[in-house]
């Protein structure tokens with residue numbers, strides 16, 4: 001059975017984008033893969049964050065994953081900072097990865113913005129930590145969006161250089177499991193920007209904790225244009241907001257966007273937005289209630305995470321200890 005690793009940052013309440021683009025795909029994978037799912041709090045502190053809310057957000061993210069169907073009894077679900085193997089291997093990888101490789105990472109350029117000199121060093125070496133997350137488990141499959149493909153190539157470069165430098169065949173090759181571009185959900189305020197849990201505008205996103213009225217209101221207020229829906233996909237080419245709403249209905253109902261258009265061609269956004277809001281509410285409200293039920297007993301969520309961390313550490317400890325031995329560290333006896 002192939003081992004899958006995937007992570008999500010507790011950098012806010014998970015959004016519809018996180019759900020459609022990542023979390024939803026994690027559930028069926030549990031049937032035929034050994035799945036390791038991680039709330040990556042170490043990654044979350046590479047960007048501005050609030051220490052007062054990080055722990056709560058981490059628990060909320062875990063509850064959201066469980067509410068979406070990620071079953072802690074059928075996978076290994078845990079918090080990254082609870083398993084020290086990640087940072088130990090990340091340090092070794094900081095010394096394996098070349099600065100030239102990191103300089104090519106487009107996500108750093110995007111996230112650091114113009115003031116690159118002032119960006120945290122953690123943001124710069126983020127891909128090395130991500131490589132460690134995966135290699136610490138000898139995972140061979142990683143579900144990623146198109147935007148993360150570059151980081152996976154780097155993880156393979158690091159694994160190969162480690163193997164070469166130490167004359168071993170230790171870290172396996174990682175295969176990306178690329179999720180369709182259709183699953184990319186854009187901001188409700190700007191169809192050219194991806195929906196993000198850390199976007200300053202709450203109106204830009206649907207949070208998995210939004211109640212039915214809030215979901216409906218956000219959809220009604222979503223930016224659109226004045227044209228009715230076209231009958232062909234080509235008619236959406238210069239209309240990113242319209243394309244986003246069509247893509248959202250397609251993703252939530254499991255249809256192809258072209259079929260959504262055929263069904264709703266000629267409709268204005270007043271009617272279409274009502275259909276979309278109803279579909280989203282029907283899909284998300286059971287998740288929202290389950291999340292509330294789980295968060296009413298935070299100790300139970302924490303206990304599930306502790307069990308997950310024990311299981312994760314049992315896999316990662318021997319692998320990372322072996323890597324340290326290959327590097328030549330004196331073992332602690």
Ligand code: AQP
Nearest residue numbers: 008009011017018021022145184185194195196197198
């Ligand atoms: N808008 C999106 N559409 C589809 N998939 C998305 N993902 C994120 N946004 C969308 C996918 O969610 C997974 C977890 O992402 P992450 O938390 O590790 O970081 P991210 O991609 O940076 O997500 P956010 O929501 O935009 O977080 P912030 O605001 O903290 O940067 C990934 O698989 C990602 O592809």
